[in-house]
Amino acid sequence: MALGPASLEIATLALAFLVLAWDLIEPARESAGRRGGLYALAAAGLVLILLGSERVPLPGSLTDAFVLDPFALLVKRILLATALLAVAGLHAHTRARGIAWRSGEALVLLLFATVGGMALVSARELLTLFVAFELLSLPLYVLTALEKERRTAAEGAIKMFLFGSVSSAVLLLGIALLAAGTGTTFWMRVAAWPHDPIVRLGAALVVTGFGFKLAAFPFSLWAPDTYQSAPAPVVAFLSVAPKAAAVAALFRLVFEMFGPAGIPVGSWIAVLAGGTMLVGNLLALRQRDLKRLLAYSGIAQIGYVLAALAAGTRLAAGLSLFYFVAYLAANAGAFLVVAAMEAAGEEPTLHGARNLVRRSPVLASSMLVFLLSLGGIPFALGFWGKMYVFLAAADAGLWWLVTIGALLAVVALFYYLTIARWMFIVRDEGPALTVPAPLAAAIIACAIVAGAGGLIPQRFAEPALRAVDAMTNSSSR
Amino acid sequence: MRDAAFWSLSVLLLGAAAAVVTARSLIRAAFALAGSLLATAALYLLLTSPLLAAVQVLLYTGGVLTLVVFALVVAGANEPAARFRKPLPAGMLALAVFAALASAIGTLPAGPGVGGLESGRDVGLALFGDYLVPFELLSVLLLAAVFGALLLARRERAS
């Protein structure tokens, strides 16, 4: 039993332990320079893993519980990239807030969560799925409260924790019910799916559990509060990685379990998608806190992906992957901009973004790119992403979803444009903002992907579509 | 005999659970929880799994109870005047969830169980065979939990 298929997880774990070791043996806890080394180590390690991910043999599997196919690999790369961005953000954030001595723990927890997400997309067995699900949650509860001196830190974390715990319980119950119907947690081993209500109920409970991770309405109510209270770099990770992993895992479930079992999960998810788009977009309209606004916007964005998930086709899976690349760049980028604002001592609100174009042209223009991408405006990458998921939904005949999605995307522009207005049109004075170099580099990288990437969408779409082809080929028995 | 044990244990379990969610005193609630966990352990015995029963009693009940009592001491029980907030909608939702679960469970065939979960060795083999990956992940998870709890709970000098 070669460990090759899990090599990325193992490497990331190894990196985590390296960071931990460095953190433990480092003598001077207050030294900023050394902390920089810690972050450099984490970043370099993540970059190396990302580069190494090119060489992983495909496809492979570890027992029957764990598979590495191109689909999983692509999502893992998304997760690793998200983690890398969060590392850059945390560097600036911990220094600015004077909590640099927590850097080691923060990075380790971040890497653990990354491992959880990576395992989640490879899981082909319910127990593995569940543990990976937990591993993606638990470190994040802690990370959201990283800045624990903040009044609201515990509040946001507790809210997430309660939702997460209840969802975990529900997910586990769903797994139990599925097992009650089939007698195994290895869904690939099920030869003939029974048409029991218990199996369908189990599927419903599993979807409910994943609803928390996706922050899909009505399981999304924790997200705005948590995002608002959590450090922005953590939110950059929190708003992308769990969602990407959860969507990927759900796609796998749809293809390999719900599909063969004849459970119409798609139609349930369509309902969730409609509600999620609607509520996310409406609630985002009147927000003034940027993190909160982006939280709702993220909920809305997930609604669009759920439309593709509801379609449940191979095309939809590929295009969703594409979507997540765009979403990663834009959403994580936007939260990093907020992180930069916070790190520079500016409040993360609309008012704080006033006249940003004068105060920090880099932040303002990057943020504009992110907003355009999130808003689905050509030629940003997000434009293609949004069009693609709608196309996937249309392809599956979900016309009502496409229609309300397209219309709500217009409502969304209201708040995206409102941010843009504060940054570019409002002329109130404010201090100039300086951005630490690593964070600036991360933001600019995101902006380049989200902006210039839109000029070459095929570069992103082709691998995504090919990855899906490979996955369904390997799994079609 | 087994049925009688099952029913009485079930009543005990649910009674203790009701006490957990209704007890005015948190300490009492904690001990009620311990009771319900122990009742569950007994049920596990009935379900032919002494291993689980042992783990339940030793690790779970003991660990959880210790943690909770410790937390109550540190945080202060600080009992509110009223235990409940809006118990009626909460109860109705809980009932609805129960109804949803029960309606599916009701369709299951009612037969005696197969049992045969006694072998600890088989469990160990499964753990290192089919379930190696989750087991490894679980170890990371536990590490993360320890780590996280420490990070959150330790008191630091403000810098």
Added chain:
Amino acid sequence: MTHILSATLLGPLLAAAAILALPARAARAIRWVSVAGALVPLAGSLLLLARYDPRAGGFQFLETVPLIPEIGLAFRLGVDGIAVPLVFLTAIIHLTSLFVSWSLAEREKEFFLFIALLVTGVYGVFVSLDLFVFFLFYELAVLPMYVLIGIWGSSMEIEGRGPFAALFPKIGVGRKEYGAMKLTLYLLAGSAFILVGIFLLWVEGGRTFDYATLAAERLGVGVQRSAFLLFYVGFGVLAGIWPFHTWSPDGHAAAPAAGSMMHAGVLMKLGAYGVLRLGFGLLPAAGAELAWLVGGIAVVNIVYGALAAGRQTDIKYLIAYSSVSHMGIVMLGMAALNEPGLSGSVYQMVAHGVMTALFFALVNLVYGISHVRDMTAMGGYAARMPGIATFFVLAGLSSLGLPGLAGFTAELLVFLGAWTSSHAWWLIPALIGAFVTALYVLRAVRTIFLGPLEPARSSGLRDARGAEWVGFAILGGALVLLGVWPRLLLRPLNAGVGELLMRLGG
């Protein structure tokens, strides 16, 4: 394979990139780069006019770059006889809008950047032969207007009556933020319908976005009908069809000169072009079946727009409502579904584009000079701004259909088409609209320019100057040229319209 079309697209795009690279201080360089970016497509459009072969017909100057074959998406460019005149129109207005904005002295870099982006989108729509790329450019063309209005626009709050007295200030009716947001969101809401329509065609038409393939596809009547209605509503919003036109007055009134020139002059045509190209062109059966609707609404537009314009005292609103009325003529010609009607429809797109661009340029200049938008507070301006008055009268005469100017040629063709269509009665309201146009346009001329000039109002008034003259002269010259030499555009147009009619008939 020529690259005229990609050059046309790249001109403004590269100009945008260059502007982005230039420092904000270098306002003069930025202006000239913009002009250079406008001259490239102008030259391209002239080449198209000269080299488009009406005998061969069809789409010419084709270029294709595959993008995502899995979903039938490629970067396909090409123009037919209908698109050629519209590219020409865009080029003219693009160039003149720069000249008219020559004296703008606030955040020039961003201004010219957004203009370049906007106009790239417009060219893109007219030359793309892939529905998705079409849509992409369409959205690109719509959005920069938000910034243009938001930063360089003007506000004039409107007081609500009765129960609206409290509501209007809350919504901010009349403020530029309101106008910008309303325009943007309304148009993009329309584009949501277009998107659904395009996807519908993709799903039903063999999973491709290729115009030619879809055109060859035999789509069911039901699908055609749904898609046609989606396109009609979606594009119709931008074309200002009643009752989806109300973004136009509020938006155009708030916009700066170049913004409303581009928007009313060209972008509204995008909407009409979309209905013509994707609606009637791709869905001939539904087009023929639903022409009664298009024509009926068009007639409402003509009369309603003119009547609403009659009451306006804000000059910008007046012009905006006149656009609503004139876009009705465009749609009416289309709905006539015959040769004069369709030719007239496209001709009116060009004619109205030039005319309304000239109008908005003048009106904004008058506003810039006098800081007054309310006509009733004007009077006698001809004494101080004879040049502006002359061009205003010229534009006004074109808008009321005076022969010898572009508007007449278009209206004549549309009227001929309307009467010989299957709904001859459409002509009557159209004529009434033309008459009402004479009422409000000439009333505006009188109120603004004629009469005695009160000394209190005369201070600071001046005529146009410098580059502004160039802009006005080009637009005015175009009005006359298109009025006396319709052959210029009708030559390619006849080819395009002929093919469209073949499809509609067959």
Added chain:
Amino acid sequence: MTAPALLLVASALFSIGLFGVLARRHAIAVLLSIELMFNAVNLAVVTVAWSRGWLAGVVLALFGIAITVAEIAVGLALVLLASRMPGRVLLDELSELDG
């Protein structure tokens, strides 16, 4: 003693726990209720294992117990953190973030 009966008991336990989560005001009481829910789920898992002779169910239950402990540890830590702000152990008091 049948599987449905056991599962019904587990469901009841789950619902009681859920009620506690929704209705109790004290944060630690809510944590206790979550324990009840996890316990219910574990009971269900073991029931399924027992009813089908499915040994892996025991593994699943073991994992469930472990994860529950981990959860409760982090949860209690969070409650402790919250309680450092005077008196904030009632969940309703943790409502600064809204809208």
Added chain:
Amino acid sequence: MLPLALTVLAGPLGALALIGLVPPLRRSGRPAAFVAIAGTAVALMAAAALAAPFVTAAPPAPAAFELVWMPLGTVPAIPFGLLVDGLSASMAVLVALVALLVQVYSLAYMAGEPPSSLGRYFAYHALFAFAMLGLVLAHNLLQTYVCWELVGLGSYLLIGFWFDRPAAGRAALKAFWTTRLGDVGFALGIVVLWSAAGTFTFAELFAKASSGAIAGGALTLGMLGIYAGAMGKSAQAPLHVWLPDAMEGPTPVSALIHAATMVAAGVYLMIRVAPLLALTPAVAEAVFAIGVATALLGASMALVERDLKRILAHSTVSQLGFMMAAVGSGGAAAAYFHLLTHGFFKALLFLAAGSLIHAFHTNDIFSMGRAVRAMPVTSACFAAGALALAGILPASGFFSKDEVLAAVLAGGHPVGFAILVGTAALTAFYIGRALLIALVGAGSGASREAHDPPPAMTAPMLVLAVPALAFGIAGPTVSRLVAAPEEHAPVVVPILGTLAALGGAAAAWVAFRRGALEIRARGPLAPLIRALERRWYLDAPFEWGYRVLHAGVFRGIAWLDRYVVDGAVNALAWGTWGAAGRLRAIQNGRVQDALYAVAAGLVLLAWLAWGA
């Protein structure tokens, strides 16, 4: 012939382009004037050369020339062309001649204008001359319409020439709007005829119509439309209301546009399409009836007018009614003859009036007086014109009016004939009144120093006086020009006409021989006189209509748009905003309330799973 015809147009067009496109020339004033005059002179010479062959005993065949203006794919192209026949060539001479004289006259009359205004004035003149000549030479209906509108534009610009006078702006608007109202019909008529016949060209239209290829209904509708256009331009009741107000323009303009040429364009058009009119008797009846009514109406309003120019304007309305009556009764030749003589004598009258106004600085005849002695040339010219207008032998008006009356009688309209004879008497009366009061009487302005104008003004008057007096002998030639058979009217007609004219003149002499005499609105005739002074209250419906349109319809639609159509948009936006606000209640910050959502979502999904 073609080069000549093109030269006719090229002269004024060249002048227009030169003045219009070379701003320094326009601003220089007098040089621009000379350019315009030169252009018109060229046109006059070319027109004369063009017309010369047609007055010979053996006129050449009409020549047509056309090129494609708007190519259309399968539908026949829309042409642009010239038609040279006796009618158009001779009319071109009249237009060019009067235009030239008026322009020369304006040199002196407008001498006080600043140079740039003068340049603008002559640019307008060149535009007008070009458009009018184009109208005359047009070989198809569409081109007629094109030039028709341009002529209207020239009129609009020239009426409003003194744009800083509010009254001028208002009058220009009124003129444009009223004629435009008629043009709506004209446009409709053209379109209808096109769709029925597939052509705009006169010759083809006539051929198709006479062969019955055009449906009767379409032909009637088309002709009605065309006549509507003619009503507007030629000031037929009730669309005559703009013409008196148009007198706000400079007087030479009135002479050219609102007396001799443009207002006659409607009559010219009806003469042009006379073959079609002959096929639509109902329309012809209407033309006749409205013509007669207009003649009487105009004359009656002139009776009490105090403003000299307005008297002439009313008179123009009345005379146009005469012409239309003739056209309507099939007497195109008579109408054309009267059109020509009227062109001469009315232009003469206007120029003379301009001279008087120039001298007395007023339009009010009661403020003039004793001009006979102070301004002998002007007075003589005015008298010559008045003689022709009154239709008193041997002036030209006698002959042409004679033919008109004869045509009406021959057309079988004895009642109309009687009315027109009566109107002829009124004509003599009102022009006699004006002449006696302004030239002979001792009004308040009589004492002022007034004298004849400079030669630039007197020369055109004198030139015009010749045809005004002597053109009557050209009657047969004119008939030949329009290719109409010469008809000999019964002897009773000239006798009755002359009696009426003399009677009217005598009455005027009796009433006004002692000079100024205020008209007293008393006695039994008072309501009638008041009605006349108010122009039969015919302006009121238009004003009322406009007011209703503006304050009612416009306002209503604007209200509808702002509060209903757009109101729905605002309501949607506001509603969304409000809904977003209300929806925030679900995020009240209390985590357990939020957890309800999880439980509810679970139930929802379970229900979906159960139901599916």
